[in-house]
Amino acid sequence: MDATVFAAVLGETRRFVRDRVVPAEAGIEEKDEIPEDIRQAARELGLFGFALPEEHGGLGLSMTEEVQLVFELGYTTPALRSMFGTNNGIAGHVLVVGGTPEQQSQWLPRITSGEVIASFALTEPEAGSDPAALTTRADREGTDWVLNGVKRYITNAPLADLFMVFARTSQDAPAGRGISAFLIPRGTSGLTVGPKDHKMGQAGAWTADVLLDDVRVPGSALVGGATGEGRGLRIAMGCLAHGRVHIAALCVGLAERLVDESVSYARERRQSGRPIGSFQLIQGLIADSMTDYYAGRAAVLDAARRFDSGQDTTVGPSCAKYFASEMVHRVADRAVQTHGGAGYMRGVPVERFYRDARLFRIYEGTSQIQQVIIARALLGDAARG
Numbered sequence: 001m002d003a004t005v006f007a008a009v010l011g012e013t014r015r016f017v018r019d020r021v022v023p024a025e026a027g028i029e030e031k032d033e034i035p036e037d038i039r040q041a042a043r044e045l046g047l048f049g050f051a052l053p054e055e056h057g058g059l060g061l062s063m064t065e066e067v068q069l070v071f072e073l074g075y076t077t078p079a080l081r082s083m084f085g086t087n088n089g090i091a092g093h094v095l096v097v098g099g100t101p102e103q104q105s106q107w108l109p110r111i112t113s114g115e116v117i118a119s120f121a122l123t124e125p126e127a128g129s130d131p132a133a134l135t136t137r138a139d140r141e142g143t144d145w146v147l148n149g150v151k152r153y154i155t156n157a158p159l160a161d162l163f164m165v166f167a168r169t170s171q172d173a174p175a176g177r178g179i180s181a182f183l184i185p186r187g188t189s190g191l192t193v194g195p196k197d198h199k200m201g202q203a204g205a206w207t208a209d210v211l212l213d214d215v216r217v218p219g220s221a222l223v224g225g226a227t228g229e230g231r232g233l234r235i236a237m238g239c240l241a242h243g244r245v246h247i248a249a250l251c252v253g254l255a256e257r258l259v260d261e262s263v264s265y266a267r268e269r270r271q272s273g274r275p276i277g278s279f280q281l282i283q284g285l286i287a288d289s290m291t292d293y294y295a296g297r298a299a300v301l302d303a304a305r306r307f308d309s310g311q312d313t314t315v316g317p318s319c320a321k322y323f324a325s326e327m328v329h330r331v332a333d334r335a336v337q338t339h340g341g342a343g344y345m346r347g348v349p350v351e352r353f354y355r356d357a358r359l360f361r362i363y364e365g366t367s368q369i370q371q372v373i374i375a376r377a378l379l380g381d382a383a384r385g
């Protein structure tokens with residue numbers, strides 16, 4: 001994207017986040033939902049398709065541009081980014097990476113505009129960190145496929161219009177090679193969305209189980225068409241690598257907000273007749289958090305540049321996601337500590353962000369999975385004994 005245009009996009013996004021969304025955070029937390037006026041404003045800004053191709057109505061941002069935009073989005077409640085993050089990320093990229101031209105033209109323009117909300121249905125009750133272990137089945141019946149199984153913790157499922165469902169299409173193929181992806185619209189007979197999950201944090205970002213009971217879809221629902229069978233896990237892993245850099249950037253944005261909240265409180269809160277920011281131990285907490293934020297931002301920008309060039313689409317995303325998700329947890333903890341008793345009280349932003357930040361070390365691959373990916377890439381056969 002032209003640098004001047006991109007600067008304008010960043011500026012508009014920053015104003016939207018800080019002027020419209022930050023003041024609405026308490027209401028989003030209380031009501032567990034994003035107000036419709038904020039949702040509509042996000043559509044108008046193009047936020048439902050910033051990472052999707054221009055030919056389908058998106059902004060077509062590179063990974064380097066995307067992370068800079070996500071730094072801005074991360075400054076507020078993670079529910080904002082979650083509202084359109086799946087469209088841009090792991091769900092939308094299923095079509096970008098693996099869809100046929102017909103599938104792309106049918107769905108991507110509506111996904112980029114926000115008309116359609118997409119969900120990425122991979123995780124199962126017994127297949128989370130190891131998606132190759134999924135047991136949802138897709139059995140061929142004539143030219144149709146019939147799916148049965150349960151998906152768990154599926155982001156935006158209660159709102160989704162389209163589900164990217166991963167299912168085992170071959171029971172004899174090796175675990176990772178017999179999985180395919182399917183496009184299943186909401187309302188398809190046999191597809192049921194369970195009640196919203198009650199989570200520790202990230203209110204306003206909805207997840208739920210998705211149940212598939214003899215869900216019949218035509219052959220055209222198979223992502224990639226006739227050549228898509230068995231390619232589902234490879235498509236999913238490619239989407240997750242992109243998503244890991246994205247989530248790392250989100251963590252950096254939240255870390256910046258937490259530093260700002262800590263600095264503001266340390267300037268204003270007085271103890272023994274002077275600001276608590278005058279105490280060296282409080283200064284140490286803030287300095288450590290700023291250093292963590294600075295290092296995380298640098299790591300994410302470097303990982304994004306390497307991703308764009310094709311130099312590193314595996315280790316870099318995992319390193320960035322691992323470091324940034326652990327980093328923002330440390331920064332959130334220090335922010336609560338800086339606030340003292342006030343930081344433990346509901347209604348104080350750092351208390352809410354402390355709960356929100358905990359999820360980043362789990363989704364898009366846990367910290368432990370990132371460790372495995374990084375180590376195996378470096379050690380090769382030696383990692384397997």
